Amino acid sequence: MRSSAKPIERPVVAVFSSRALAACIAETLHHGDAETGGLFLGHRCGPMWYVIEVVDPGPRAIHHTASFQYDEDYLNHLTNKLRWYYAKPMHLLGLWHRHPGSLDRFSLPDRETNQRFLALYPEGVFSAIVNIDPRMRLTLYFVGEYRDQVLPAAGGDGLIPPALMAFRASRPSGSYAGLLSAALRAQHAPGLLYAPKAQHGLGAAQRPGMQHGLGAAQRPGLHQELGAAHRQSDGLSAQQGAGPSAGQHASDIERLLAMTESDVAFLSPLCDTLSLRVSADGGLELVEAGLPLLRFYGGVPSGKHMGTGDGENGAAVAVGTERFPYRTGLVKDAVLAYTISRAGKGIWPDAAANQSL
Numbered sequence: 001m002r003s004s005a006k007p008i009e010r011p012v013v014a015v016f017s018s019r020a021l022a023a024c025i026a027e028t029l030h031h032g033d034a035e036t037g038g039l040f041l042g043h044r045c046g047p048m049w050y051v052i053e054v055v056d057p058g059p060r061a062i063h064h065t066a067s068f069q070y071d072e073d074y075l076n077h078l079t080n081k082l083r084w085y086y087a088k089p090m091h092l093l094g095l096w097h098r099h100p101g102s103l104d105r106f107s108l109p110d111r112e113t114n115q116r117f118l119a120l121y122p123e124g125v126f127s128a129i130v131n132i133d134p135r136m137r138l139t140l141y142f143v144g145e146y147r148d149q150v151l152p153a154a155g156g157d158g159l160i161p162p163a164l165m166a167f168r169a170s171r172p173s174g175s176y177a178g179l180l181s182a183a184l185r186a187q188h189a190p191g192l193l194y195a196p197k198a199q200h201g202l203g204a205a206q207r208p209g210m211q212h213g214l215g216a217a218q219r220p221g222l223h224q225e226l227g228a229a230h231r232q233s234d235g236l237s238a239q240q241g242a243g244p245s246a247g248q249h250a251s252d253i254e255r256l257l258a259m260t261e262s263d264v265a266f267l268s269p270l271c272d273t274l275s276l277r278v279s280a281d282g283g284l285e286l287v288e289a290g291l292p293l294l295r296f297y298g299g300v301p302s303g304k305h306m307g308t309g310d311g312e313n314g315a316a317v318a319v320g321t322e323r324f325p326y327r328t329g330l331v332k333d334a335v336l337a338y339t340i341s342r343a344g345k346g347i348w349p350d351a352a353a354n355q356s357l
Helices: 018-030 072-083 108-120 177-187 221-239 244-270 330-343
Strands: 013-016 037-045 048-055 091-098 125-132 136-143 148-151 153-155 274-278 284-288 291-297 316-319 322-325
Touching: 013 018, 013 330, 018 037, 018 048, 018 125, 018 136, 037 072, 037 244, 048 072, 048 091, 048 330, 091 108, 108 125, 108 136, 153 330, 177 291, 177 316, 177 322, 177 330, 244 274, 244 284, 244 291, 244 330
Parallel strands: 013 048, 013 153, 091 125
Antiparallel strands: 037 048, 037 091, 125 136, 136 148, 274 284, 284 291, 291 316, 316 322
C-alpha cells in the first residue's frame, strides 16, 4: 500500500560528488575488461538528486566479461555504515555497471535487475552504464514506473550544498551562498534561463529506516510561524500607538512570505538548519545555521525596498552584496539551470575521461 507521504519529485538532473566519481573510475579500471558496478547513495532534493557515495560490489563479487554478481552481504553492511557517516543520512538512489564496448543501452538481464530495484523503490531509481570507447563516459537513466529517461549529470563538490557533504558531529565546510550567487548571476545571462516542465511525483513507499525529516514536507512551520509571529507583533505595536505603517509593513512581509514559500521549500533539504526572520532593513532574511543566506525585498508597490524594479511587483533577492530581480520560484529555476549547464561540460575530470584500458 502506498504511503500518504508527500510524492517524491522526479529528478531533472543528477550531481555526483568527486568521491563518488573517483569510486566509479577506480572500480572500472581495477577490473579491466570484466564487468563490474556498484550502488549510488545520496539525497533526493526535489528535481535534483545528489550522489554522494558509491559502494563497490564487494570482495566476493563475481566478475565476468559480460556480467557480474554482487556480494550482497557486503553491500548491505557497507551501505548501512556509510549512510550514517553523514549529518543527513543518505538514501539508496540506484545502481551502475560497466558495459563492454560502446553498448550504452540495457540488456534483458539489466532490465530485470532494474525492475527488482523499482519494486523496492517505486518512486524511481538511477541506473547508469559506464563505457570506455576509448574515453570513459557515463549514461545515466532514471528508471520510473512508465519509461526509462536519460538524464544530464554533473560532477564536482562545488555543485553540492555543503550541508549534504557534512559528516556527523561536524559543521558544513562553507556556505551554499556562493553557489546561489553564481546560479542567480547565470540566470540573468542570455541563454541560461530554465523553463520548468510539469513534474509528476511518484509516491514513496514506507521502508523502515529510509525516511528522514529532511524535506519541506516535514518542516511545514517556517512561513506559518514567522507570519503568525509578525501578525502578533503588529497587533502589539498598534495597541502601543505605532500607527498604520506597522500594519502596512506586516502586510508587506506577508506578501513576501507568500512569494518565497516555494523557494524556501526547495532550499530546505539542501541546507543546514534554516530559519526566517525580518531583517533590520525591512526585508525577509533566510538564515542557514545562524548565518544569512538570502534576503528578499519588495514585492508590493508600497514596499520600502523596491529591489531593482525589474522583479515581480518590484521584488529583489540579495546574496551578500549582490542583488537580483526576483520572482516566485526564481532560486529553484536558477539552481537547476546552472547545474544543467554544468552537466553539459561532462561528468568526468579530464584525466579520467582520457583513461583507456
